[in-house]
Amino acid sequence: MSADAVQEIKKTDAIKDTILLGQIEELDKSLIEYFPDTVVVDNALTRKLVSFQANKTRTYYRWYKYKEAFSADLVEYLFHKHKVVKGKILDPFAGAGTALFVCSSLGYDSEGIELLPIGQKIIRANVLARGPNKQSIVSGLENWLIQRPWNTEGEIQDFEVLRITDGAYPEKTHHKIGRYLNELQGKPLKTKEILLFALLSVLESISYTRKDGQYLRWDYRSGRRNGKNPFDKGKILPFDEAIVEKLNEIKDDINFGDSEGDLFSSMQEDIQTGDVTLLEGSCLEVLPKLESRAYSGIITSPPYCNRYDYTRTYALEHALLGVNEIGLANLRQAMLSCTVENKVKALIDLNPEWQTAISICDGLPLLQGILNYLDYKKDKKELNNSGIARMVRGYFYEMACVIQECYRVLDKEGMMFMVNDNVRYAGAAISVDTILSKIAEDIGFEIEKILVLPQGKGNSSQQMGKHGREVLRKCVYVWKKDK
Structure with a gap:
């Protein structure tokens, strides 16, 4: 094929x-115009508030x-602003x-x-x-800190090592x-x-790795190759320093209680705390088993449509918990x-009841x-990963x-809050907020x-390189069941 013909094809593709x-x-x-007074900037929302950052002092x-x-x-903030009626939350x-x-x-x-x-381990530990x-837990932690048995001679318990956690x-x-x-x-x-x-809480800090969205990044000191440029995560904490600090933090917090940094602590006096129940499994399998109209509110942040693989980023923790390669793939x-x-x-x-939701998407x-x-770009082999089109379809x-x-499970007048981000693939900004x-x-x-959120968020460096920077909305959706 001549150079002119190739150029003509490229030109035609660019036009399409x-x-x-x-x-x-x-x-x-x-679709944005369909929700004229609904999409609004809330200046009280910050990136710190909608992320883990604000929890660092709690x-x-x-x-x-x-x-x-x-x-x-x-x-x-959301529960006080929207006055969610008392009941059960999901x-x-x-x-x-x-x-x-x-x-x-x-x-x-x-x-x-x-x-x-x-996630299950974190929730169970917090319930306890x-x-x-x-x-009795505090006493056990104090004794453990005094004894420091990990520094004594004795047997070693082996734990799972995955391909992505080896070394x-x-x-x-x-x-x-x-x-x-x-x-x-x-x-x-x-x-x-x-x-x-x-122990699970300190694994990242004592390892050569750092969580980075889609995978674990490896420090150059590990001896692993990790991209073109060597990565230095900074100080890798010695085991004793990390675990002693964490155990003391847990012990002190249990003694102190949950009040520091609480925006509404003055309004919570004499409130009887509610029960916390963990339901293990995929929400696609667990949700259909729940009773209809059983909850007065729902608040959640689903995985974003951003290719982040939590089975990989939390591989250190899952390996320690005994999850093997097959188990990780199944998760x-x-x-x-x-x-x-x-x-x-x-x-x-x-x-079968989900035909309703599927027809709405169709x-x-x-x-x-x-x-x-995205299917067109996939057929042209112009997606940076051919699985993107399938992922986006499956996500929605x-x-x-x-x-x-x-x-179905919300009661009448029940509120639902969802934190989510808009995304961009192959130059197409995807308004997850208005679509959902x-x-x-x-x-x-x-x-x-x-x-x-006032400032929104940018797209990935790959996307910016090809398509320029476009600010994508980061949002909290507020929905209500009236009937």
């Missing part, structure tokens, strides 16, 4: 790209650095359980669905640490982890759970589709325009099913507000 992107932009504009909530969590302050993507424990402190019973073992046996710790640290695990075995169950949780497939490796889920086989022009464009169809279930809100409205929700 422009046309398809133009159609998406028009449909996007129409007792209990600061123990485990769960970067994907929203803050305790955000839950308090978080379908519970993560580290922030919403569960804040709602409990506000007097609501709360239930959380969580698939990942690390806030329960009636707090003082993650300095040799001396790996040895001390094994000693720590071995010495746990004779401890009372509740103390053992807290001690194991403390990845059970998750909501948010990675390029997610396969298509047979949603109708899971629940009939949503903006969503179908985006999916058609699965989220539609989740929203349908949330509507239109799906929610078609299912039956009243869309009260789409609260937008």
Whole structure:
């Protein structure tokens, strides 16, 4: 083929790209105009408030650095602003359980669905640490700190090593982890759970790795190749320094209680805390089993449609908890589709009632325009990963099913809050906020507000290089069930 012919093909492709992107932009504009007074900037919302950052100064909530969590302050802000009626609260993507424990402190019973073992461990440990046996746990931690049995001679308990965690710790640290695990075995169950949780909380800081969205980044000192440029994560904490500091932090917080940094502590006196219940498994499997109209509120932050793979970023923790390669792969497939490796889920086989949600997605022009464009780019081999088109399709169809279930389990006048980000692929800005809100409205929700953070967020460096910087909305959706 001649050079002129190649240029002509490129020119034709560029024109088609422009046309398809133009159609998406028009449909996007129409959907925003459909919600004229709904999409509003809320200056009270900050990146700190909708992320883990604000939890760093909060007792209990600061123990485990769960970067994907929203803050305790955000839950308090939303519940007081929107006056959620007393009852039971659900978080379908519970993560580290922030919403569960804040709602409990506000007097609501709360239930959380969580698939990942690390999230389950965090929630269980917090239930114990806030329960009636707090003082015996504190005594157990104090004795452990005095004895420091990981520094004594003795047997080492082996733990799972995955391909992506092999060599993650300095040799001396790996040895001390094994000693720590071995010495746990004779401890009372509740103390053992807290001690194991403390170890999980320091793994990243004592390793050569750092969590980085889609994968673990490796420090150059590990000897692993990690991209073109050597990565230096800074100080790698010695085992003793990290674990002693964490155990003291947990012990002190249990003694002190949850008041520091609480925006509404003065309003919470004499409130009877609610029960916290963990429901293990995928929300796509657990939600259909829940009773209809059982909850007065739902607050959650699902995985974003951003390719982040939590099975990889939390691989250190999952390996320590005994998850092997097959187990990790199974967790990845059970998750909501948010990675390029997610396969298509047979949603109708899971629940025939979801035909309603699927039909709504089929009939949503903006969503179908985006999916058609991504399929076209995939066929042209112009996506940086061929799994992106399948992931985006799976994400919205699965989220539609989740929203349908949330509507079913909410009681009349029930409120639903969702934290989520808009994304961009192959030059197409994807308005996750308005698409999910239109799906929610078609299912039956009243869309009260789409609260937008003042500064928004940029797209990835890859996207900026090709398509320029475009600020993407970061939002909190506020939906209500009127009927």
